[in-house]
Amino acid sequence: MAKQSDAFIKKIQEGYPSSGSLFLGCGKFDGDTFPEAKVQIPLSTLNRHGLIAGATGTGKTKTLQLLTEALSEHGVPVVLMDIKGDLSGLAAKGEENDKIKERTKLLGVDWKPTIYPVEFLSLSKEPGVRLRATVAEFGPILLSRILELNETQSSVVSLIFKYCDDLGLPVLDLKDFKKALQYINDEGKEELEKEYGTVSSQSVSIILRKLMDLESQGGDEFFGEPSFDVEDLTKIESKKGKISIVRLTDIQTKPRLFSTFMLSLLTEIYANFPEEGDLEKPRLVLFIDEAHLVFDEASSDLLKQLETMVRLIRSKGVGIIFCTQSPTDLPKEILGQLGLKVQHALRAFTANDRKAIKTASENYPETDFYDTKEVITELGIGEAFITALSTKGAPTPLVHTLLAPPQSRMGTLTEKELETLIGDSDLVKKYESTLDRESAHEMLSKKMETIAEETESAEEEETGTKKPKSKRAKEKEDPSFVETLSKNPLAREVGRTVAKEVTRGLLGMLGVTPKRGSRRKKTGLFGF
Incomplete structure (x- = not known):
C-alpha cells in the first residue's frame, strides 16, 4: 500500500x-x-x-x-x-x-x-x-442569429443596416431599428426599391414580432x-x-x-x-x-x-x-x-x-x-x-x-x-445615465410627418379645401429630410460613430473589423 x-x-x-x-x-x-x-x-x-x-x-x-x-x-x-x-x-x-x-x-x-x-x-x-450595447455594434449577422431569422429575413436585416448606414441614420436601440423597419414597409418602400430592391411585408412583420419577443425579455433595457x-x-x-x-x-x-x-x-x-x-x-x-x-x-x-x-x-x-x-x-x-x-x-x-x-x-x-x-x-x-x-x-x-x-x-x-x-x-x-440622442427613430419620425403633411397638402389642392395647420407643422416647416440630415451636425457625428461599428455586421461578425476609435472612409449618400 x-x-x-x-x-x-x-x-x-x-x-x-x-x-x-x-x-x-x-x-x-x-x-x-x-x-x-x-x-x-x-x-x-x-x-x-x-x-x-x-x-x-x-x-x-x-x-x-x-x-x-x-x-x-x-x-x-x-x-x-x-x-x-x-x-x-x-x-x-x-x-x-x-x-x-x-x-x-x-x-x-x-x-x-x-x-x-x-x-x-x-x-x-x-x-x-x-x-448596454447598441444595435449598430451588434451588426446584422449577430442580430439575425439572436432573432433566429431565416435567410430571406436576415437579408432584410442586412438591407436595413445598409440603408441606415448610407443615410447616416444612427441605429442605437430597438426603437430605432423598429422605426426603420416600419418606414421601409410604408412610406419608404418606393424609395428603397429604387436603390436596394424589394422587401417583403411578410418578412418585415415576422422580424417585428421577433423584436417584440426580445423586448419582452428585457432587450429594450440592454440595447442603447x-x-x-x-x-x-x-x-x-x-x-x-x-x-x-x-x-x-x-x-x-x-x-x-x-x-x-x-x-x-x-x-x-x-x-x-x-x-x-x-x-x-x-x-x-x-x-x-x-x-x-x-x-x-x-x-x-x-x-x-x-x-x-x-x-x-x-x-x-x-x-x-x-x-x-x-x-x-x-x-x-x-x-x-x-x-x-x-x-x-x-x-x-x-x-x-x-x-x-x-x-x-x-x-x-x-x-x-x-x-x-x-x-x-x-x-x-x-x-x-x-x-x-x-x-x-x-x-x-x-x-x-x-x-x-x-x-x-x-x-x-x-x-x-x-x-x-x-x-x-x-x-x-x-x-448610470441613459443617453437618448437623436437617432433613426426621431429622424424617420420627422420624415414620416413631412410625408403625411405633403400628402395632406396634395389632397387639399385636389379638393380645393384647406385644413388648418397643426401646431407641430407650424413649428417645423422642414425643407426636406435629406437637407435636415445633411445640415444636422449631431446626426453627422453620430453617423460617423455608428458607421464604423456597422462594418462588423456587413463584413461578417468574425472578420477584420475596426476597433473603437478607428476611422474609415465612407462613400454613402452623405459622404459618411
Missing part, C-alpha cells in the same frame, strides 16, 4: 508542477489526503477554457469562488455570471470556523481571510454598472447608450485582478436575453482585444454559471456561432469556464475544447443519471488509481476529480482532490454592504 501511495504522490507531483500555477487542493488516494500531492493548475493554460460540473449541493459554487480568488491573486481580471446571486461574498472577508481549520490542517496550508476587489454589473434595472467598454473588465487594483460580477438573478426566465448578452460580450472582446497567443497568464477569464441557460434554447445556428467564438477567443488571451450540473449540458463540440475539468459528485438516482455518469467518466483520462465511474458518485462536498492541460498541452493525471476553502465570505453581502459598494463605484457613475 505504501508503494502505491508513493507512486500516486510522484505521479501528481510530476503532473502538476508548482511554477506559475494556481493551487486548488491536494490529492486523495484510498481515503487519505496527501499534502505533498498538491493540485496546481498552470496559469498559462487557462485560455484553453474549462468546466466545473456536479450535482446540486456538491460545492460547485465554492470551487468557482476558489478559482476566482486564485486568479485575482495572480493579477488576472475575472468576469462572473452570477445567476443564483450567491457570489457577492467575494467582496468581504471570510470567517474561520472549525470546518475550515480541519480542512486547512489536512491540506497543510495557511488560511487568511481576504477581501477581493469587486465590481457589480447588471443587465436590468438592478443596482450596479449598467451593461452609453455602450459598455469591455476594457473596463480588465482592471487591476492593488495588484489583484478586478472581479466583475454580473448580477443575473432575474435572467433565468429570459434565456434569449442571456444568450444575446453572452454573444455580444464575446464578440466585443474578440473585436477589441489584440491577438495575444499563449501568454504566461490569461488577460481575462469568464465564468458562466448555469451554463445550460446559454445552450438550452439556442438555435443550431447560434450554437455554431458560440462554438466558433469559444475556439477563436483564446487567441485573445481570454479563457471561458462553464459551470453546470452535467458535462452533457454542453454541446459536444464545445466540451471537446475544454482543457480544465473539475468534476464534483454526480448522483445515480435514475437510469438517465447512471447513463450520464457513464458518459461523464468516459470524458476523463484513464487512471490506475481510481475506478472513475464508481468514485464520481462517492465524492464528498468540496471534493472533485480534476484534470487540466499541462504546459506541453497534454492532459494532467486525473486526481481525486480535496479542495481548499475560499478565503472570502462564503455567504452573500447584506443589502447595506451591497449599496455601499455600488454607491462608491466610479463605473456606476460612468454608465
Whole structure:
C-alpha cells in the first residue's frame, strides 16, 4: 500500500508542477489526503477554457469562488455570471470556523481571510454598472442569429443596416431599428426599391414580432447608450485582478436575453482585444454559471456561432469556464475544447443519471488509481476529480482532490454592504445615465410627418379645401429630410460613430473589423 501511495504522490507531483500555477487542493488516494500531492493548475493554460460540473449541493459554487480568488491573486481580471446571486461574498472577508481549520490542517496550508476587489454589473434595472450595447455594434449577422431569422429575413436585416448606414441614420436601440423597419414597409418602400430592391411585408412583420419577443425579455433595457467598454473588465487594483460580477438573478426566465448578452460580450472582446497567443497568464477569464441557460434554447445556428467564438477567443488571451450540473449540458463540440475539468459528485438516482455518469467518466483520462465511474458518485462536498492541460498541452493525471476553502465570505453581502459598494463605484457613475440622442427613430419620425403633411397638402389642392395647420407643422416647416440630415451636425457625428461599428455586421461578425476609435472612409449618400 505504501508503494502505491508513493507512486500516486510522484505521479501528481510530476503532473502538476508548482511554477506559475494556481493551487486548488491536494490529492486523495484510498481515503487519505496527501499534502505533498498538491493540485496546481498552470496559469498559462487557462485560455484553453474549462468546466466545473456536479450535482446540486456538491460545492460547485465554492470551487468557482476558489478559482476566482486564485486568479485575482495572480493579477488576472475575472468576469462572473452570477445567476443564483450567491457570489457577492467575494467582496468581504471570510470567517474561520472549525470546518475550515480541519480542512486547512489536512491540506497543510495557511488560511487568511481576504477581501477581493469587486465590481457589480447588471443587465436590468438592478443596482450596479449598467451593461448596454447598441444595435449598430451588434451588426446584422449577430442580430439575425439572436432573432433566429431565416435567410430571406436576415437579408432584410442586412438591407436595413445598409440603408441606415448610407443615410447616416444612427441605429442605437430597438426603437430605432423598429422605426426603420416600419418606414421601409410604408412610406419608404418606393424609395428603397429604387436603390436596394424589394422587401417583403411578410418578412418585415415576422422580424417585428421577433423584436417584440426580445423586448419582452428585457432587450429594450440592454440595447442603447452609453455602450459598455469591455476594457473596463480588465482592471487591476492593488495588484489583484478586478472581479466583475454580473448580477443575473432575474435572467433565468429570459434565456434569449442571456444568450444575446453572452454573444455580444464575446464578440466585443474578440473585436477589441489584440491577438495575444499563449501568454504566461490569461488577460481575462469568464465564468458562466448555469451554463445550460446559454445552450438550452439556442438555435443550431447560434450554437455554431458560440462554438466558433469559444475556439477563436483564446487567441485573445481570454479563457471561458462553464459551470453546470452535467458535462452533457454542453454541446459536444464545445466540451471537446475544454482543457480544465473539475468534476464534483454526480448522483445515480435514475437510469438517465447512471447513463450520464457513464458518459461523464468516459470524458476523463484513464487512471490506475481510481475506478472513475464508481468514485464520481462517492465524492464528498468540496471534493472533485480534476484534470487540466499541462504546459506541453497534454492532459494532467486525473486526481481525486480535496479542495481548499475560499478565503472570502462564503455567504452573500447584506443589502447595506451591497449599496455601499455600488454607491462608491466610479463605473456606476460612468454608465448610470441613459443617453437618448437623436437617432433613426426621431429622424424617420420627422420624415414620416413631412410625408403625411405633403400628402395632406396634395389632397387639399385636389379638393380645393384647406385644413388648418397643426401646431407641430407650424413649428417645423422642414425643407426636406435629406437637407435636415445633411445640415444636422449631431446626426453627422453620430453617423460617423455608428458607421464604423456597422462594418462588423456587413463584413461578417468574425472578420477584420475596426476597433473603437478607428476611422474609415465612407462613400454613402452623405459622404459618411
